[in-house]
Amino acid sequence: MDKEQQIAPSAGQKGEEQHAIDVGTGEHGDGGGGIAGDAAEASENERLALVEEPGKKKSTRVAALDAFRGLTIVLMILVDDAGGAYERMDHSPWNGCTLADFVMPFFLFIVGIAIAFALKRVPKLGATMKKITIRTLKMLFWGLLLQGGYSHAPDDLSYGVDMKKIRWCGILQRIALVYFVVALIEAFTTKVRPTTVRSGPYAIFHAYRWQWLGGFIAFVIYMVTTFSLYVPDWSYVYHIDGDVNDGKQFTIQCGVRGHLDPACNAVGHVDRMVWGINHLYMQPVWIRSKDCTFSSPRTGPLRTDAPSWCLGPFEPEGLLSSISSILSGTIGIHYGHVLIHFKTHKERLKHWLLMGFSLLVLGILLHFTNAIPINKQLYSFSYVCFTAGAAGVVLSAFYILIDVWGFRTPFLFLEWIGMNAMLVFVLAAQAIFPAFVNGWYYDSPGNTLVSWIQKHVFINVWHSQRLGTLLYVIFGEIVFWGVVSGILHKLGIYWKL
Known part of the structure; x- marks a missing residue:
């Protein structure tokens, strides 16, 4: 055959x-x-x-989908735990795109593909709506628990959060919003969705025009708000125990519209108005920017002439930027529709690669012409295009290597992690397992099995804090969880929401 x-x-x-x-x-x-x-x-x-x-x-x-999901989890672990040693793989301080900046849109891309398959048929709309709502609420709950401030894993063994300062936004909360919107559109349009797609380069776009209309509405809301909303002056009180600036109040002068700089953008203003300034992320990556430190892109002491916004809070998973991220899910569901309706490798790859490279080119043009810079913190339109295009190209490469050419063995560990993505996300990426291990310490809370392995097996052996940290993350975390996921796969154990 x-x-x-x-x-x-x-x-x-x-x-x-x-x-x-x-x-x-x-x-x-x-x-x-x-x-x-x-x-x-x-x-x-x-x-x-x-x-x-x-x-x-x-x-x-289609094994490439599991491998792609596993790659996304692996990237998250790598940039979260090794980004401190190699800041160039950590999130870009403002404009630009680094390795860490691909993680969130890759998540949303694969969520979109999942929705296309999971809602390929909707026998009972009411029951499907209930299941969509329940799953959304589950993700919101886990998001608040893991990133709201209740868990102080892995180094701090205490727990609990002051409700006056709880962080309402986070990774799972953004995924929940995108999933809810994209899944609702897919469910409600079940009667107008085709069983087959006519020939022609634009036929599949026309067949799923309602999904693209939903993405277009999200795009319009984001663009109009970003470039027309008036951003007034704002202020904050800095609170970090032991810091020389603890208790100081800073004021940022704005009074502008359409700015995309850190201080006076509409994305931050919406979050300050909706959530309240005390409920935003208190350690934004812009503190590593050239405006704030001479050590940029690495963390370093503040410049003496650093602007007042450098120590201010900013929510990278905020409301307006999450509306923009619906586009990532919309593009993902399109890739799922292609996979459903086109049955040959050639047809699938033609659609995937053409769209992937087109999005990449559009994102790059918008960025380098300074029309709309690529910016993860703002989730700019150029960022959506560039990262979604990259996701499409990477998925296509996986599909060729694994499903077309049959090179599956080298990617099995990614498949295994992808099959148990939620478990690895919670236990590894959110550091719940290391926090549990750190709970069994010897003499002092800093003397744990995790710290001993990092120091004596990796850092001391290679005589380098940076290289030792990177190797620990690769072998002590990524390889470890690949093996664990493989064992769980063989046992038929999976954790899902």
Whole structure:
């Protein structure tokens, strides 16, 4: 059987139904919190997803999607835990794009693909709406718990948060908003969605015009607000125990519209008005910018002439920027629709790569012409285009290597992590497991198994704090969780929302 005909229309449809289950949560789940069906339906779909060939069975599972999700989790662990040693892989202080800046849009991109499969069929709209709402609430709860300030993992063994300063926004909260909006549009348009797509380069865009209309509305809301909202002067009181600036009040003079600088942009103003300045992220990355320190892009002492906004709070997962991020999910669901409707590798890759490179070029042009700089903190339109284009190209490369050419073994650890993405996100990326291990210390809270391994197995051996930290993150965290995920996969254990 020819490789491009391995997914025949009838068997391919059944295989894609199975992937509605697989892609949302990793494996044997219900499409992300129950959307695609219960466990019994999952088992039945898994049996139907096998294509009979002479003497063997060929699975139609698209492994590149799990590998892509696993790559996103790995990037998050790498930049979170090694970014302090190698600041150039950490988030860009303001304009520009670094390795860390790809993590959030990659998450939203794969969430969009998951929605396309999980809601390929909506038998009962009411039940589907209930499941979408419940899953959204679950993500909001976990987001508040992990990033609201209650958990002080991994170094501080205390817990609890002052409700006057709780952080309302975070990674899972943004994913929840994008998921909720994109999934609602997909569910409500089930009766106008086609079972087949006509030929033509724009046919699939027309078939899913309501999804693109939703993304366009989000784009208009973001652009109009960003460039027309009046940003007044604002002030804040800096609170860091032991810091020379503790207790000082700073005032930032604005009185402008359409500015995209750190001090006076509409994204920050909306969050200050909606959430309150005490509920924003208190350690924004702009403190590493050239305006704030001569050590940029690394962390360093403040310049004597540093502007007053350098120590101010800013929410990188705020409300207006989250509205813009709906576009990342919209582009992701388009890639899912292509995967559903086009059955050959050539057709899928043609659509994916053309759109991916087009978005990359558009993002680069907007940035280097200074029309709209690439900026993760603002989630600018150029940032959406550039990162979504990169996601499309990376997914296409994975698809070619893993699903077309069959080089699956080198990427198995990414697949395993992708199948248990939520578990690795909570235990590793949010440092819950290291916090648990650190709870068993010897003589003093700083003398733990984790710190001993970092110091004696990596840092002292390589005589370098930076290199030792990087190697610890690679082998002590990423490889470790790859092995754990592989074991859990073999045991059939998966954690999902």
